[in-house]
Amino acid sequence: MYIAISAQRQGENFSGSVSDFVKYLEKENEEISPEHQEQFFNQYNDRISAEEVIEQIDKNTTKLNKKDPKFYSIVVSPSQRELKAINNDPEKLREYIREMMKDYAASFHRNNEVKIDDIKYFAKIERERTFKGNDKEIRENQPYATKILKLQGEIRDIESGKAKGNIKVLKKEIKRLEMDAPHKINGKRIVRGMKKEGMQNHVHIIVSHKDATNSNKLSPLAKNKEAETIINGQKVKQGFNRDKFFAAAEKTFDKKFNYKRNFVESYKARNVLDKNPKQFFAMLAGLPTTEKQAAFKMLFKSGVNVPTIPTNKVQLAYKALMKLKRGVETAINSGSIGV
Template sequence: MVTNFSSPIKGANGGSCQRLAGYLEKENNQLPPHQQEAFFCAQSDKVSQTEVVAGIDRNGAAQGLKSGQDRFYTFTIDPSQKELAHIGGDPAKLRDYTRVVMENYAQNFGKGIESKDLVWYAKIEYSRQYTHEDKAVQEGTAQKGQPKEGDQTHIHIIVSRFKERQQEGERTMSLSPLTNHRQAGGAIGNGFDRVNFIQANERTFDQQFNYQREQTETFSHAKAAKSEHQPDRLAAREQAIKAQIEKDRPQPQTRDRTAEQTQSNYLSR
C-alpha cells in the first residue's frame, strides 16, 4: 500500500482546483454516462466535478494566503495488485477504506480534528500509463503513454488546506501535510508525520479487510531497502530472506487422531 503526495498537475495548488478536477475526469471522457466514475466524499458516493471545484475553491478563498501559496493538497492511495485481488477490486470497499484513510489524515495533525472537519473529495481511477519517469521507458522496454499491465486501480484525493468553514468569510485552521515541525528531540511537534500516516494506512487496510501483510510488503521494509545506510539495507534483505524461508518451510503433518488413540489403547493393554 503506497501513499504518494506527488501531484499529476504540477504547480497548480495555489489557485483553483479546476485543472486537477478536470484532469481526473480523463477516464470518464472515454466512457458513456452510465459507466462513468463519480467523485465521492465523506457523506456521498456521487459528487460532480462542479461540486468538487466549488467546495475546495470556496473553502480556500479569503483565508489570508499570499499569492502562490497552496490552497489545497492532493495525494494518491495506491494499493498493490495483491491487495486489490484480496478485496476483489471492489469500488465500494475502496471508498470505505478511503474514508478511514481521511480519518487517519485528520488525526495525524494532532489537533483534535476528524474527517468531518475537513473538505475533501476523492476519485477512483482504473488505469495508468507509462511516463518518461518510469524505468521501463528509460530502458526502452515500454513506450511513454503505453498502458501499464495488470490491475492499476488507485484513488486520487483532493483536500482543502483549511478546516471547513462554519460560516461565510470565516478564517479557519491551516492544515498542511507537507510541513514537518520537529522539536529538538526529533519528535513531530506541530506538524504532519507522513511516515506515521503511511504506516497507519497500512494497518487500516490490514484490519479492515483481514489482510495478512508479509514483512516484505511493509513501508518500513521498503524504506530500509532503499536506505543509504548499509546496515538498514542488510537488515531488510535479511528479513526478506527469513520471510521467504518461513513461507517455503514444509508444514508439519498432523497425525491422524484415530490412529494415535488406537496406538495409545494398544500400548496401555
C-alpha cells in the same frame, strides 16, 4: 501501498483554481456514458460532481495568501497484490479511503484533536495507469527505443534528400528491434504512456488546505511532525506526522481486509531502506524462510535482482548496496512491489 502527497503545482503563485486538476481527473470519463462514469466521493457521499468539487475547494481559501497552496493532492496506489486481496472492488477501495482519511486527520498535531469531519476532501478512483519512465519495462526497453528513434531519423533524412541510404533495410532493422524489445503488450513494444495491463485501480484525493470550517490551515507537508510555539502567551501545537500517517494507513488496510503484508512491501521497510540500506538488507536476510522467499520473489518480479545474503552478516560492497537500494526504491515507487 504507495501513498504520495504533493501541493498544488503553480510555481510560487497558488492563486489559481483547482479546475485544471479536476479536469485532468475527469479524463477517464470522456468516452464513457454518464451512467458508467466514475464520480468524486467524500466521507459521506458517493456521487459528487466535478463542478461541486471545484466550487467547494475554490471557496474554501479564506486568508490564504498567494504563497499558500489552496489544496493538496494525495495519490493512493495499491499494488496488484493488494488489489487482488480486495478483488479489485471499487466499493472496498472507497471504504478503505474513508478509513484512511481518519488516519490522515489523526496525524495532525493540534491543541484540539483533528477529526475526519474537520477535513474537506474529494476523492476519485481511476481504473487505468500508464507506463512511466521509472518503470522496469520502460527502462529495459529504452536501448531499443533509442536505436529505433535514430533509425527513424535516418529514414526522414533520406526521404527529404539530406542523406542517402536504403530505406527498406532501415525499416527491416526497426522491425527487428521492435520484435527483440523485451517488454511488449499484444505484440507492441511498451512505451511511455501505454496503458498497463491487469488491475490498476488507484485513488486521487483533493484535500483543501483549510479545514471544513474555512478557519484553520491543515498542511500535510508541514516541516515539523510535532512542534509547539508560543502565540499570545499560549502554547500552540503544530505539525503533521507523515510517518504516523503512512504507517497507520497501511495498518488500516491490513486490518480491514486481513491482508498479510510482506516485509518488502511495508512502509517500515521503505523507511529503513531510505535511512540505512545495510540494515534493510540485514532485516531482509533475517526474515523467516517462507517470508524471505516471498520477499525475494516480489523483488525479482519487480526487476530487482538481490544476491544471496548471509543470514548472519551482510557482505555487500557499498556501490552494490547503493545499486540495490535504487532498484528497490524504483520498484516501490512505481507500484510494482507486491505484484
